[in-house]
Amino acid sequence: MAYISGGLAMLKSVEATLPTSEKKIAAYILSSPESAITMTVKQLADKSQTSTAAVIRLCKSLDLKGFQELKMRIAGDVQKPSSVEYRDIDKGESSHHIIEQMTHNGIQMLRETEEMLRRDDVDQAVQDIYHASSLHIFGVGASGLVAYDAQQKFLRAGRYAFYLQDPHLSYTSLSNAGKNDVALVISFSGETKETIQFLKLAKKNKLRTISITKYGISTISQLADIPLYTSATEEAMIRSAATSSRLAQLHVIDVLFMTYVSNYYDDVIESLDRSRAAIDHKK
Missing domain, CATH: 1.10.10.10 (Winged helix-like DNA-binding domain superfamily/Winged helix DNA-binding domain)
Incomplete structure (x- = not known):
């Protein structure tokens, strides 16, 4: 190992x-x-x-x-050398200190996320996405921004990827999904009620399921076939901003995408070239 x-x-x-x-x-x-x-x-x-x-x-x-x-x-x-712990931003701090601290927080979150990600689980998730007819992605709030990023990436790679902001439309789309489809859900807490409902519906329809949550036992990580984890570091006072946690989730999506590209390089490069050509307005 x-x-x-x-x-x-x-x-x-x-x-x-x-x-x-x-x-x-x-x-x-x-x-x-x-x-x-x-x-x-x-x-x-x-x-x-x-x-x-x-x-x-x-x-x-x-x-x-x-x-x-x-x-x-x-x-x-x-x-490992000791590192400064994650710290929230206080009232009246200078922009210089905020830049320094936010950079440290992001690096700390990414390093901890690297420690939480299991290589075997990443490989299995990528394999499931490759063999899926369609990829159904779900997240709300800040996790919804990450879900949208995942949709963009996998669409360009030649996957049929769906992310709908309206949860009700997402449930409707998922209710018509095939058994060969895969559901990817994103929730930092692992307890977002809309995401749990989406995941339960995916399981009911016998889809393979992948989750991205903070490390630890949660309803979503226990329900998913493949639980992927980010750092569990909490963002204290300004949690609604979901800054470092969002960065960690985006990092996991990037890891999945780049592993997908590497594993299925020849197929993906053709799709990426076609995607680039479709939006290239140069004559």
């Missing part, structure tokens, strides 16, 4: 929602990550005063392949 990290960020993201025994293990690891990476399952269970079964359950709660992957991710975190 290649160099990976993100174990500590994963634990921080879900710690508050874990059962008591798993929460004790997470708290111990977060307080002593260097020690945890040298332990066996039994040793960690003893140190956290829990059980080996609880350690295994924690790995499942983190959606990891096992304890070894968790240790490797934590080891990667320990080796």
